[in-house]
Amino acid sequence: MxxxxxxxxxxxxxxxxxxxxxxxxxxxxxxxxxxxxxxxxxxxxxxxxxxxxxxxxxxxxxxxxxxxxxxxxxxxxxxxxxxxxxxxxxxxxxxxxxxxxxxxxxxxxxxxxxxxxxxxxxxxxxxxxxxxxxxxxxxxxxxxxxxxxxxxxxxxxxxxxxxxxxxxxxxxxxxxxxxxxxxxxxxxxxxxxxxxxxxxxxxxxxxxEGQEFEEEVVLATPQAESQMIRGITAIEDLEFPYCTEFLVKGQNLRVEKIREDLAASGDSLLVVGTEEVVKIHVHVKNPGNILDYAIQWGSLHQVAIHNMLEQNEAMAHAQKHEELDESSLQETPSEEKEHGIVAVAMGEGIADVFRSLGVDEVIFGGQTMNPSTENIVEAVRKVQAKNVYILPNNGNIVMAARQVKELVTDRNVYIIPTKSIPQGISALVNYNPQGDAAENAKNMEDGLSLIKSGEVTYAVRDSQFGDLEISEGDILGLIEDVIQVTGKDRLQVAKETLDTMKWKDHDLVTIFYGEDVSEEQAEELRTWIAAEAPHIELELYPGYQPLYYYIFGVE
Structure with a gap:
């Protein structure tokens, strides 16, 4: 009623x-x-x-x-x-x-x-x-x-x-x-x-107005949510097995002070809130110590403690046998290093290239699957480093990444505003593991202007873009996120996109081909490039990215 x-x-x-x-x-x-x-x-x-x-x-x-x-x-x-x-x-x-x-x-x-x-x-x-x-x-x-x-x-x-x-x-x-x-x-x-x-x-x-639901609100999560955060280590170190989460309510609560006091208590620490309500999440060895500390500030509410070791033991055992070789099974002490990198990737092949260039944690996401701020925070928390650089590699993820600096305060976080996979590669090439953090961040960002990015994908709807009449299913060539080429043939659009990027005036072309492109089809493009300009260096990788047939980097 x-x-x-x-x-x-x-x-x-x-x-x-x-x-x-x-x-x-x-x-x-x-x-x-x-x-x-x-x-x-x-x-x-x-x-x-x-x-x-x-x-x-x-x-x-x-x-x-x-x-x-x-x-x-x-x-x-x-x-x-x-x-x-x-x-x-x-x-x-x-x-x-x-x-x-x-x-x-x-x-x-x-x-x-x-x-x-x-x-x-x-x-x-x-x-x-x-x-x-x-x-x-x-x-x-x-x-x-x-x-x-x-x-x-x-x-x-x-x-x-x-x-x-x-x-x-x-x-x-x-x-x-x-x-x-x-x-x-x-x-x-x-x-x-x-x-x-x-x-x-x-x-x-x-x-x-007092209207009623026709049905209960279903709090959905993306199907890929459980797979969104992945990296070199599939299961986090359970040195701190108790996931402890609760609210503190009181007066004049000092968020920064609480965060500082709890910094050494465990890992995956998150402290956010106001002077009246603070939310605390942390993985610890002894939840009682954390609760004893927090109750000094005010009353405790919604206390939830989970034994992650018990819950994840079987899954961790299976994943270790599946994903780790014998050498990686050797126990090594976890030491904090000077620099670490988190990057967003939209394909396993691209992720492998990122790892080979020094990325510590890869978040799987990109077009149609933007990771949340929390996803990025969790990835940053996994990197044992004083300085962590985040490469969003997508213009629609940069803002979410920038919020991480507010949530992670126990280390220096640098957002390199990469808007494409090639820009992410360029930033990594300009990264110096032995360099100064601020100088590293500047050099990585300066490197973004040295590379052109292009993609070949398809139209999901009929539309008009500038002077281009686009029909659903058309093949599209984009340069710096702007549609420049349309057509019906995938290879032809790829060639025209590269030509529009003036690839022959540059020294290096990097190509990632997607999950819907066969190795034979990618080789057709390689053969054309070699015949047109044999002096230009070409790096061709299986990116296995969805939605985008090709991703181009020209520098």
Whole structure:
């Protein structure tokens, strides 16, 4: 039965939790509609999917809270979205939710004006997180939503009416996004991220109106989630077998101090939160010591302790026999080294090349499978080094990677903003294992301008891109993420893409061929290159990457 939401003058923590459930459910139902708004016709890390996983991670953390304080629930939402953020759209959504949590700090309940103010803090936080904000995106829509809420709140409207007024203004703004971004106008669509945010907002409104779920919210995870984090070591060292996770609630909690005090207690330490609520996750030998320490700060909640040794012993035994040769079975002490590297790869062959160039941990991901901030944090935690360099190797992963610096503070983290696999290779070539950390980071980033990147893939939808008429299934040649060549024949598009990259004017061409390309087909391309310019060095590797037939690096 519906209730009159207009009579609700204060939003409680339980209501905020319900709003998040409804928002997540609304986006879950329409995520593919949001994906369809992506103007780029290539297989990509879809906006709706990334936002969906981000908000579902937020709801998952919110469900763990037992208190009725709106601040407590909003803080849990913020933490969950931060750790689950995927892709640029997911990261921006997490920053909006993080700012909203800041705006609700200290409130047991929130009235309409406080909700409107929290929305504005969310927008301010999201804008600050984006290095070069672009109008006509989710940022613009969220900003106007906040303005609509503020204007409504000035007239003393209750929370439900404020959100309705905010939604109307946001919808009007969304409809104008094609006039702000030419690429949207050409494709005849509105901004996908803005649409996703309004869908979430519609869920919040539905919750306050007292609507009911048709079914329970299913907190899905990517099928590949369990395989997302992989590296040289498949099972982490269980020197610290107890995974200990809990919340501390109190006053004047000092996150940095707690993190510093617990730094030597175990591994996989994560301490995030506010002055009122801190979330702690750590792997230790003795959970009692950690709990004894934490209780000095406040009350303990949602304590969960798991014996990983017992749970994973059989799996670890099987994987060791399958993946490790006799020499790697020899026990060696784990010593902290000066430098370590984490890289994202989209194929086993590419991962092997990265490892051969010194990468310690490989995260399997890329197009259509953007790793979350938490995935990257876990990979960084596995690297026993004072300085860790992260190579996202995809433009849609850079923002998630940048958030890792805030979460990992017990070592120096450097984000090298690589946007392609060839850029990742170039960064590694400019890496000096004996060099200074800051100088290494500079040299690795400077090397990105020395290489051109290209890809050959296929169109997932009919579209118009510039002067190019593209049909679903067409073969596409991209240079620096811009479609330059279209055709029906894979080999011909590959040749034309390389020619457009002016490969003959360079010294080295590196090619990774994908899982849908046979060795014989790759050799056809090699033969053509050798005949056209035998003086140019060619490196051809089986990358086994999905979706992309070829990845080119020209330098």
């Amino acid at each position: 519906k209730s009159d939401g207009d009579t609700v003058n204060m939003i409680t923590g339980l209501q905020w939790k319900q709003m998040m459930r409804f928002g997540a459910r609304a986006l879950e139902r329409k995520k593919h509609d949001v994906d369809a708004l992506n103007v780029f016709p290539v297989p990509d890390g879809d906006t709706g999917t990334n936002m969906n996983f981000t908000i579902q991670s937020a709801v998952k953390d919110a469900e763990k809270t037992s208190g009725a304080s709106v601040a407590e629930v909003a803080t849990a939402v913020s933490m969950g979205s931060l750790m689950g953020a995927r892709g640029n759209s997911g990261v921006i959504l997490s920053q909006l939710l993080r700012g909203i949590a800041k705006g609700l700090e200290g409130h047991k309940e929130a009235n309409g004006l406080q909700v409107a103010q929290a929305l504005q803090v969310g927008v301010d936080t999201a804008y600050k997180a984006v290095m070069k904000p672009v109008e006509g995106t989710i940022l613009t829509v969220a900003r106007e939503v906040a303005k609509g809420a503020q204007n409504s709140a000035k007239h003393g409207a209750p929370p439900l009416q404020i959100l309705k007024d905010a939604y109307v203004r946001g919808q009007l703004t969304l409809e104008k996004t094609p006039d702000m971004l030419p690429v949207l106008k050409q494709a005849g669509v509105v901004d996908a991220g803005g649409q996703g945010f309004l869908i979430i907002l519609s869920g919040w409104i539905a919750a306050l």
